[in-house]
Amino acid sequence: MAEVILSKVRKAYGNVLAVKDFSLDIADQEFVVLVGPSGCGKSTTLRMIAGLEDITSGTITIGNRVVNDLQPKDRDIAMVFQNYALYQHMTVYDNLAFGLRNRRTPERDIEAAIRHAAKVLSIEGLLDRRPRQLSGGQQQRVALGRCIVRNPKVFLFDEPLSNLDAQLRAQMRLEIKELRQRVPTTSIFVTHDQVEAMTLGDRIVVMKDGLVQQVGTPLELYRRPVNQFVASFIGSPSMNFFQMRISGAGDQILLTGEGLSFALPPSRFPGLARSDSDSVTVGVRPQHLRLGRAEDADQVSFSGTLMVTEQLGDEQLLAIRVGNSDIRIAGVDPELNLATGASIEVATAMDNLHIFDGTSGVALR
Numbered sequence: 001m002a003e004v005i006l007s008k009v010r011k012a013y014g015n016v017l018a019v020k021d022f023s024l025d026i027a028d029q030e031f032v033v034l035v036g037p038s039g040c041g042k043s044t045t046l047r048m049i050a051g052l053e054d055i056t057s058g059t060i061t062i063g064n065r066v067v068n069d070l071q072p073k074d075r076d077i078a079m080v081f082q083n084y085a086l087y088q089h090m091t092v093y094d095n096l097a098f099g100l101r102n103r104r105t106p107e108r109d110i111e112a113a114i115r116h117a118a119k120v121l122s123i124e125g126l127l128d129r130r131p132r133q134l135s136g137g138q139q140q141r142v143a144l145g146r147c148i149v150r151n152p153k154v155f156l157f158d159e160p161l162s163n164l165d166a167q168l169r170a171q172m173r174l175e176i177k178e179l180r181q182r183v184p185t186t187s188i189f190v191t192h193d194q195v196e197a198m199t200l201g202d203r204i205v206v207m208k209d210g211l212v213q214q215v216g217t218p219l220e221l222y223r224r225p226v227n228q229f230v231a232s233f234i235g236s237p238s239m240n241f242f243q244m245r246i247s248g249a250g251d252q253i254l255l256t257g258e259g260l261s262f263a264l265p266p267s268r269f270p271g272l273a274r275s276d277s278d279s280v281t282v283g284v285r286p287q288h289l290r291l292g293r294a295e296d297a298d299q300v301s302f303s304g305t306l307m308v309t310e311q312l313g314d315e316q317l318l319a320i321r322v323g324n325s326d327i328r329i330a331g332v333d334p335e336l337n338l339a340t341g342a343s344i345e346v347a348t349a350m351d352n353l354h355i356f357d358g359t360s361g362v363a364l365r
């Protein structure tokens with residue numbers, strides 16, 4: 001049982017601030033995912049929690065104990081890496097036993113822990129094999145098994161699925177979720193893959209340039225991104241954006257740009273009405289656009305030229321050119337036969353519009 005508390009944790013490599021004042025309370029048994037593009041500081045954060053990197057400043061607490069100066073082996077954590085780091089010359093059993101034998105755990109207890117872990121992970125039949133006689137997914141399960149046998153307070157995962165092919169990755173995601181139900185343990189999982197983050201995390205921490213951008217549940221991040229970066233990072237295909245200017249106020253806020261104009265009621269967009277900025281970025285998700293005209297005053301519509309269609313079987317994805325932007329539309333009827341070059345009208349409810357400050361990218365509603 002362990003809470004993990006990071007308080008203003010910072011890491012500098014010379015002049016480079018890899019992690020800037022990271023603060024987060026992770027509840028006991030919570031599964032938190034750190035996500036962001038390469039170089040945003042997520043691995044460094046995880047490695048500081050593990051004790052594999054010194055902390056420049058700040059405090060890390062695991063289960064009521066400040067661990068800043070504790071060796072990794074004394075922190076009661078277990079870490080799964082991208083390359084499973086299994087010992088090739090040992091059997092699966094000996095790989096699982098290795099850490100416990102180092103701690104001089106009695107063989108009887110080791111055996112009981114391995115039987116339990118092997119059952120949880122369905123690898124009972126593999127204990128006499130060597131790693132090279134296992135598939136990628138089986139090796140990954142053994143790597144997880146090594147964590148489970150130690151019964152740690154916290155699991156740390158450093159991109160553990162990124163070496164697997166897409167199908168196996170999807171399967172291992174499910175296995176990690178099932179494992180959570182059987183072995184509920186506080187977990188911190190690092191990935192650059194937003195789908196992995198969305199599907200695994202109770203809460204997600206989105207990072208960019210060493211800074212936490214937003215912390216929230218998957219739905220909070222999807223529905224209410226606090227800035228344009230989070231909006232574009234979460235969701236697939238990525239959110240569409242238009243650069244627009246505020247050209248009128250009063251009863252209606254008029255936004256124009258890219259050959260479009262939207263008239264929005266200030267009561268529905270109070271943040272926009274209060275903004276001093278005259279340039280905004282309007283965002284709308286591909287899944288929220290549908291073909292056709294606006295049907296009532298709650299909807300806005302615009303048209304563009306069809307550039308590309310992508311057939312996915314259960315839906316089509318379209319790309320239409322609107323002004324200088326390529327706009328994606330998802331969820332289009334796969335049977336619909338559309339000619340490239342055609343003019344396509346699309347509509348969406350006003351509530352689906354996200355509005356960001358044109359300079360800072362901060363959400364205005």
Ligand code: ADP
Nearest residue numbers: 013016018036037038039040041042043044045
């Ligand atoms: P991520 O895991 O999000 O890809 P990292 O935590 O690995 O990012 O790196 C964050 C930043 O710190 C990057 O700019 C990276 O170049 C820098 N960095 C990481 N490790 C070192 C190091 N040992 N020495 C200098 N800079 C480093």
